[in-house]
Amino acid sequence: MIDCGEGTQFRLQHFKISHFKIEYIFISHLHGDHILGLPGLINSMNINGRRKKLTIWSPLGLEEMIDKIFEVSGSHIDFEIVFHIINTEKPEKIFDDNHIEIHSFPLDHRMPASGFKFIEKGRLRNIDSSMISQYNLSINQIKAAKFGNDIEFPDGTVITNKDITLPPKKLRSYAYCSDTKYNDNIANYVRNVDLLYHESTYLDHLKDKARERFHSTASDAALIAKKANAGKLLLGHFSSRYGDLSGFISEAKQHFENVELGLDGNKFSVNINHDENEF
């Protein structure tokens, strides 16, 4: 889960998402609308008998706040919470397993803030099955080829990897940028992502206010998506002053065509857009 504003636990209930499914939480920055759902969510996890570890990445200060809340409420949390502090000054790889790698990168907000990029991990190369019989490959040789190795036979013959394997499936990627004002560097951090969420608090008529408050307009978000060569752009974090949100789409489309509003409860698939090996 990325960020956790007030009421998140009720949204999860409403959309029938069990909070037992949440193992990792990524907090972009410590403004109230991004963290104030966390104490209640943790409290509910606890009341509902969670024993599984929860891991949270955030800028410095969150652990202290959570500790204080549970101290004054006299509650004991019966599961382990691991807090990782994000360096909000430079991009970093913060997570890496067999399936995914996750990067944080600096945003440009009134307080230390990070975006996140999720990249599906490179799967093994696929063996070309006709080659297995042609070269009479052993299990171990197949495994070695999947990892990208050339195969050397006892007689000294070598088959190069690309002759017997096909490239791994393309990787999907998603990046999340909230809250931030327009900053060129962000386009570099999120280059070629398939799906980009970028905040757009305001429309162009309030672009000065956006700069001043370290927020973005729909145009800002679209320009980042364009420069980054993103596959698709999702907008969100709309100021409550706007009743009709259609202006966000029309202003963004002046710079970037494939754009949608990220509204409460919407689901989006991450579809491959970038060419192979762009990462």
Added chain:
Amino acid sequence: MIDCGEGTQFRLQHFKISHFKIEYIFISHLHGDHILGLPGLINSMNINGRRKKLTIWSPLGLEEMIDKIFEVSGSHIDFEIVFHIINTEKPEKIFDDNHIEIHSFPLDHRMPASGFKFIEKGRLRNIDSSMISQYNLSINQIKAAKFGNDIEFPDGTVITNKDITLPPKKLRSYAYCSDTKYNDNIANYVRNVDLLYHESTYLDHLKDKARERFHSTASDAALIAKKANAGKLLLGHFSSRYGDLSGFISEAKQHFENVELGLDGNKFSVNINHDENEF
């Protein structure tokens, strides 16, 4: 406002209640479901330009928690918040003005907790206007009579107060008891209130769990209402395990007839029930 669980600010919005109208907040105890809406509410008040003082009564610890949250989120609150610490060990009058007096009293929960009683202030006695001309009463004599004094004339004649005044209008009263297990003392603290809110987390089949968790059943709440001679009972704080809440009414009615469920968004008027001068 009494207590402030997560999402309170969204409920206020939903029911079109401006948070500018809130001057006083009474927090019964520091469990998450009674306080976690407070940081977000204060944050929203701040963002929306509140400058008016906010006064909060709560058991010890709340100010420290609020301070920590706003410290880590780097936010500055531009209005004054006055915190009063409630003594959760004994009943106390915590507020008194021309219109209302407010008392806290101990509840019986897993952590220090207080209930609250709101009593419309005793108005002055009403002067019987026909007596003004009959006795040719001066402004000062009228004022003295309103305060309940007898009137003595220079010639030594005395008119007793009840001959020239009518009793003040009856007073309305409301008491709030959450969270608590059944405790006889509570009936004394809320004696003769017109409207009593008392938590009823469980039904009778879980009365052992209720005792163990320092919560009440619907029967417990009804017995308190009966012993207290309350006018009407509102039940609330129902465990989420109950989909159908009709059992709360039927079990409560075995002990106390005038009972309703306090559900989200319901409004209740406080109607005079007690006899004059019962307070």
